[in-house]
Amino acid sequence: MTSLRPFHATDLFRVNAVNLDVLTENYHISFYLSYLAQWPTLFFSTVDPQGEITGYMMGKTEGRGKEWHGHVTCLSVAPDYRRIGLARTLVDNLERRSEDPYDAYFIDLFVRASNALAIGMYRNFGYSVYRRVVGYYGGDDTVDNEDAFDMRKPLKRDKNRESIRENGENFRVRPEDVYL
Amino acid sequence: MALQKSFPRRQYTLWTIASCYLLAISDGVTPQEKTLFSTLASRLIPLAEPVTTAEEAILKARVLELMPKSDDLISFLYDDATEKWNNLELATMRLEAVVKNERWDEVFDTSVATLTAENRDDFESWKQMAYATTKLDSEQRTKAFVELLEKRIKTRNGALAGVYYASLRDAEETFKAAKIYFENFAGRQCAFEDLRPYVMAFDVQQWLDFVDKQITFSTSIENATQSEVDTLVNARKFHYLLAPENKSFVDENISLYNKLLTSPALQDKLETDYFYGDDLILMAATWLLEGRPVSSTVPKEDVTVAVIVLLETAASRDKYQIYIRLWLTRLYLYMGCFQPALGHYSILSIKNIQVDVLSHYLLSRVSTICPTWKPLISTRDIYDANAVQTPYHIKKVYENGAFSQVAGFMEFGKRLSDSTNKGILCVEAKRIARILGMKMDGLAINPILVSTKWKENRDFSIMYAITRKGEETLETKYRLGPNQTGVWVNAFILKESIIDELLTADKRREHSSSLKDLLAKENLETLTPVEKWSLEMVLQLSAMVDSLTSDSVTTLQKCFTEGIEKFTRQGNTSLSWEWFHLRFTLVETAKIVVASLDSLAALPGVKKNGKVVSSINTSKKAIQAAVDILKEDAKKLKMGREKRTSACVKRISELDIVKNLDVS
16 A cells, blocks of 8 residues: 655655665765755655655756756665665656656656666656666775766656657766756 | 844734744644634734735744644635745645545545646545545545556556555555556566555465566566566565465575576666666565575574575675665664674765764664774764754744744754764774774763653665565564663663763762663663663662662672673674674673772772772772673684684585575
């Protein structure tokens, strides 16, 4: 049973089933609070009928002109609630909110080039690789330097689908070239 | 408000409204003040109209929620101008408002709109629509609901809405609906939790027969796909919940787990993925911990070790299985084995806000289980960060006009600031410093004062268990002593304050009388017996200092050494958390008494009194002698460890459940 709920600061005490997962980052509280203070509409969760949080999405908007877009900062689903479409629900809602009220051209996200599972999932959602950011994941002494794929999906405002391209896997850029 | 009056900008008016709202919902105001602030907020709203953002609309709605009559709120939420914001929080409030006011037609229509026009598959809307259908009892509405349900029966929310709707009407219908759900979703891990609220009312054998029939393997169990594993595990979970007398349960689960070891679901998974088959071992483990019947007996003294063997075996194949790691952390601590517990806890990589919520799994009573400072080092960061970051971001919320967040930020800040866990960690840091004889300035969490407002943020429910409603949880059963509540924190803060007074020859005794009051009036179930004794000893010490004679010193010393003898005679002789807790508490209390006596003896007025000084010296020797005996006994126990371990290993390895486990 999935209900979507807006995320509030006190929900940070209740995301353990999600955040104990090894691949889910636990950020400093200032990171979460800054997102809630700037993009409250783009931070929301899925809950079960008892109100337990089963997944959440942290999103934001950024960019200028035709680069104005929504961004998936963090999408995570509790292990017991995977493979039932929660990720899709969360991404769909981000897309909706990025269109209205933010009127963005596209949505994008960064994913490790080796993460075939996530890449496959986003492709199913209609995303494609826009570019390869060489050495994006680096500077961490527990993880090897790794490329990221910048994956994108055009929204209604991008009528000519200018925000995406073919064969983005071969279009290499450096991290400093990416709009942050 | 002053800003708004001096500079009547719209932004300041909105800030004033937000602040009045916060005051109206705050704990620290009287009912009259609540009415005053909510009325003030509502009267200011027209000055800020029309609303220009969804956040302003939310603020207005929150203020209207405080009003005695809800018509204005509902009108506002249903107004086209409000609906055009297409905002999730407003949509949630809309449904909540009509449900609360039992306006079932609007509940029904709002839910239909969400599920169809907005195409948002929201279970809360399904649930309220189902409930409204039964309340309205209208043929037309019922037909519309049933039609929608039938169209969406293959979706998870739709199928579960069917179960919920049936549960409002008829047990037989509920059973049928649950069967439809399980036929479609048995191969998803969530299936058990989704149906759990309903199955207790079913005919047990019928339901178990049905779920067992859903277990199929396209080739063999040894080649089970993920979906097939999930169905199997879900079925076993229902057996766990509904058939607690099955003696073969543990053996069956271990056998099934062994067969799944070659399955693609385990072999092909990434290291960071979960293998749902681990739940078979987790179920076997919790079955044993609960003391449920088994086909071949496990002696009570060996249950914990046997369960650890099961869990360690599973952990070796699934490194990041959090529930296994949490149970291993707990069970090792339960046996008094801190280092292995630390190892498993470290894999969970608990940090930042999780420290407040989850660090208790390692650090509960750590000062008297294994006084060690390293795990405590980083725990203060979250509380320091809260003191600086949260107020900064509250300011940002106001500046950005993110009014939907303002109450949550305030509550978040308060809950972390007044966190029970924070209080516990502060006390534990001081006690560890005392026991280890070191300065812990870097760990001090300040300020720490007695409070009536300790906030419980700790998560006790994350531990794996399949508990029936009303039963004591396994987490409680295997906790290291009674839950440390705000009373515990206050008692130990007062104890530390009294110790500070004693060591600095401070003549104030307000903390002693506060601790006396606490011990007399509060519920002391939060304390272990030796903790209570330690607090009473400190009070006695404080009283002795006030009426210092050689006799009072001797009386204190006798009381102390008798206490040591009493506690060491009782209780476990084998190693366990209680064994360590008892002895470290006794040693800690001894250090407090000796340090206080030293401090006393150094006072000019006392130095001149030969009798008192002699009494102090004799008492110190007697206390030290008692502590030396404690340490000598501990050493003997430690020396005998290898022999005891060999005996334990021999017994454990002969247990059927261990012999049957595939450890290759």
